[in-house]
Amino acid sequence: MTADDPLPDFVPFDLLATMVALVEPDGQCLLANATLENTMGLSRRALQRGNLLDWLAEPKRMRETLRAVAVNEVATGRFDAHLRRTPLGHNDLLPVHVIVNQLDHRSDRVLVEMIEIEQQTRLDREERTHGLAQANKELVRNLAHEIKNPLGGIRGAAQLLAMEIDSPELSEYTNVIIHEADRLQSLVDRLLAPHRRPHVVSDVNIHEICERVRSLVLAEFPRGLAVERDYDTSIPEFRGDREQLIQAVLNIVHNATHALADRMVEGDARIVLRTRITRQATIGKQRFRLALELHVEDNGPGVAESIRDRIFQPLVSGREGGSGLGLTLAQTFVQQHLGTIECDSVPGRTVFTIILPLP
Ligand SMILES: Nc1ncnc2c1ncn2[C@@H]1O[C@H](COP(=O)(O)OP(=O)(O)OP(=O)(O)O)[C@@H](O)[C@H]1O
Ligand SMILES: [Mg+2]
Numbered sequence: 142m143t144a145d146d147p148l149p150d151f152v153p154f155d156l157l158a159t160m161v162a163l164v165e166p167d168g169q170c171l172l173a174n175a176t177l178e179n180t181m182g183l184s185r186r187a188l189q190r191g192n193l194l195d196w197l198a199e200p201k202r203m204r205e206t207l208r209a210v211a212v213n214e215v216a217t218g219r220f221d222a223h224l225r226r227t228p229l230g231h232n233d234l235l236p237v238h239v240i241v242n243q244l245d246h247r248s249d250r251v252l253v254e255m256i257e258i259e260q261q262t263r264l265d266r267e268e269r270t271h272g273l274a275q276a277n278k279e280l281v282r283n284l285a286h287e288i289k290n291p292l293g294g295i296r297g298a299a300q301l302l303a304m305e306i307d308s309p310e311l312s313e314y315t316n317v318i319i320h321e322a323d324r325l326q327s328l329v330d331r332l333l334a335p336h337r338r339p340h341v342v343s344d345v346n347i348h349e350i351c352e353r354v355r356s357l358v359l360a361e362f363p364r365g366l367a368v369e370r371d372y373d374t375s376i377p378e379f380r381g382d383r384e385q386l387i388q389a390v391l392n393i394v395h396n397a398t399h400a401l402a403d404r405m406v407e408g409d410a411r412i413v414l415r416t417r418i419t420r421q422a423t424i425g426k427q428r429f430r431l432a433l434e435l436h437v438e439d440n441g442p443g444v445a446e447s448i449r450d451r452i453f454q455p456l457v458s459g460r461e462g463g464s465g466l467g468l469t470l471a472q473t474f475v476q477q478h479l480g481t482i483e484c485d486s487v488p489g490r491t492v493f494t495i496i497l498p499l500p
Pocket of ligand 1: 392396397400439441442443444445452453457458459460462463464465466467468469491
């Protein structure tokens, strides 16, 4: 490849959440992706006339690495640096992790990838939790399957036994067995639920979902609870499984009602359903041009500190009688729509945010 060779197609790089630039060995920028453009707050044309070395607080390491990679001394280089967001300003320094790579063997053009260090740690953490969550779900699901069959046998045997027994004292025992078997059965059914029903896809309106959930909850708690709505009605419809999304939102709102039990007695319990559009949302490692956010906010005491970073895991519950499945199911359903759920909680204000990509 010579300097006159056509530049590679850079469009796919615009979909990445990390900053990417193609540069000459002297740092002269040939191509910049959309994320770099956004982060630097400069137009692509301005970037592509500039020099990467001018954008770094300490360009020495970059200069050396570019040279070493270009002449094939090393295949790749990694280091941390500070990006100056406004090329001539000195105040706004963004810590980034830089990865420098050769584009291919024949050219001396160099591909530079930069990732915000904060974002890097967040992505690492998200990836780890996601992996862990998948493994957990798999485990729970297999376990549920294993429990299901013997459970039917136990219940049946207890029923047969009950028919043979005359003593009311002894039938008390068989009743306990039957009752507990039923309870386990319904737990197991809930554990297996997300994998059972087929995905039914249609046009979905997020506000229709909110309204459904709102009326269900108000019917259940007619006194002491206000469910306010704050909708951005410009949010377009999208393709999805309506029932699943209703279930996801309902599980989150139900948790809020549990947390608000005391406030309902006082009469000032409040849940807000708020919808917003966001641009350039990053969900996991994927970047979406448009996404919707549904915030479910409550004025309850907040998520207990001791379980805060585990609430989406199956069987983690902070309340008496809770099975710890509501949020796991909600998350599974939302993830099946390529979305995610986040939680931000302080005493007096807890917000669960469902983020869903829009077409
Ligand atoms: N809005 C909220 N305010 C305070 N704590 C919350 C809130 N939402 C969830 N939690 C905490 O997270 C825990 C897990 O919630 P999750 O819905 O997964 O299970 P659960 O409500 O305990 O049981 P289930 O939903 O299966 O009946 C809850 O037990 C509660 O402690
Ligand atoms: Mg719940």
